Amino acid sequence: MFDILKDLIYSSGLVSLTAGNMVMWLISFILLYLAIKKRYEPLLLLPIAFGILIVNLPLTYLMEPEHGLIWFFYHYGIELDIIPPIIFLGLGAMIDFGPLIANPKTLLLGAGAQAGLYVTFFAAVLFGFDLQEAASIAIIGGADGPTTIYLTSKLAPHLLGATAVSAYAYMALVPIIQPPVMKLLTTNHERKIVMKKLRPVSKLQRVCFPIITAMTIMLIVPSAAPLISMLMLGNLFKESGVVERLTNASSNELMNIVTIFLGLSVGATMTAGTFLNPKVLFIFFLGLFAFVISTAAGLLMAKFMNLFLKDKINPLIGAAGVSAVPMAARCVHKVGSEANRRNYLLMYAMGPNVAGVIGTVVAAAILLKNLG
Template sequence: MLDMVMTTGVVHLTVGNLIMWLIAFFFIYLAITKNYEPLLLVPIGFGILIVNLPLTYLMQEGEGLLWKFYHYGLEWEVIPPLIFLGLGALTDFGPMIANPKTLILGAGAQFGVYVAFFGALILGFKIPEACSIGIIGGADGPTTIFTTVHLAPHLLGATAVAAYSYMSLVPIIQPPIMRLLTTEKERKIKMRQLRPVSKKEKILFPLVTVMVICLIVPASAPLMAMFMLGNLFKECGVVKRLSDAASNELMNIVTILLGISVGATMSAEHFLKPEVILVFIMGLIAFAFSTAAGILLAKFMNLFFKEKINPLIGSAGVSAVPMAARVSQVVGSKADPKNYLLMHAMGPNVAGVIGTVVAAGVFIALAG
């Protein structure tokens, strides 16, 4: 009888398991009732729940089902690049091509990545761990996962959840920083309508970008190559089926595997550590500094350019697409309802994705 009881998971439950259940339920609750990143938080929450059911051995190396998803999907670097293929097929680089200055804003908004990197080093994290924590500041989930799996896989659950949490909290975290760093007059700056971008420019963009960036930062190639391939699918106009598959079915399938694999790394013994709280704090600092840096850089650029940039689009340089651009629009329209910043903000927003991938490539090259 006792032997039979011992084969059940019930008697092996720990307090840590119960805490992780609460976290799992909290994520699922946030996703369902608050609509916070539901496509990710539902599978992540479920992954956390089942990996904290004792004796299921779902994450047992070489055996467990979720270990196989994690190993072949994330450790083999398959899933994040496939997500980027879909993102590429969904991204319109037109606003950035029409106003290349926004590339500078996208790059500048990576500042928080480096602030958090040095902050994490000061707090005693090792260099590869600090890189994984810093990259949260880019507000780019797949890139954060890609970097962490490379450099500090034991932190994966924490960095991934922090990145996705802050992405979903963009509308809450960014506006106070945006208002603090801009004047009413600056928020009212109207920008000239963007010029139309030709089809030829849009086709050449992914080809030229992948060559330039991969030649300069080869370690960014897996993400950048897939990102630009997806975008070429979209813009070339002759492979609509592939573009649709990459941005819909394939993206949905890999999102399921990504979510459940990330959740599966969050067993009580791996997640309930003091360093996880530090990861969340440093991630928030990274994100806040990235937002601030984008705005301040736009203000700095206004000292030199005759045609002024509304600094509110600078904060869209964090790569949460298109949430950060929408926040620029919302904050701008509060200052002047006749000001439409959305498309202008999409420039730094998509440039920010490129910027974060480059930052990740640099980290992996230097610390990997």
């Protein structure tokens, strides 16, 4: 009788519980609170937080290679790089590239904002991260969740939880992080600039855009193919107007399904053993640094372009060059309307914003090609 009881106690998780596990529970509870109460990116934070919680319950072996349930999700979804491109298919089916087509100059802003990635890359190397780790941290500055996950899973899988959570956290914190940088680097006069009306974009241009972009980028940077091809296919579904069912499936059902597996798997990589070390905390700091530098780079790029442009652009839209779609564009709109309440920058900011998605993918592909 006593033996059975002893056995029960030893086979329970309670005996194997560590203080680290309990710290991870606390992190999970905080993220659950932020997701449910504050609605910070709940679609991802909620499954991530629950993933963290369950993987820190000992002896469940959920992440045990070849055995655990979530390990299979992780292995097939993330390690084999299936889920991030599928998310990109859905994004493509939702994104309106119209503002970018109407004003192709804004592509430069999407590219300019990627400067933050490279600055952070060198900063991370200086602080003792190896090249692969540094690249995975730097990509946080692009503020693109799926691309961050894609690159980290290939270059530095042990950092996946940290880079993914900080990328999504900073996307949710755009309205807090970006405005001070925006106000610091622009004058009130610049923020008041009302931009020239966007020209209308024809259906032919909308349909040609994903085809031409896919061909151009993949011919120049072939390693960007998995993400760019899916992004542009999704967009072609949308703009062709003839496959509404595929458009809806990509942007709703398929996207929602893989989001569940993505969030849960990312959360489950965050065991106390891998997550609780000073290096990881430092990633959050460097990620924030990357994000701020990217925002600043976009703003400065816009001011630089204004030196040559006859019709001045509002430099605030440069801050939307980070790819957090559409949070960064909303933020630009808000800061712009504070300076001039009849200035509606939303659609102008969507140009660099969607260009930023493309820019981040290209930056990730270049890092991957040189370091993978």
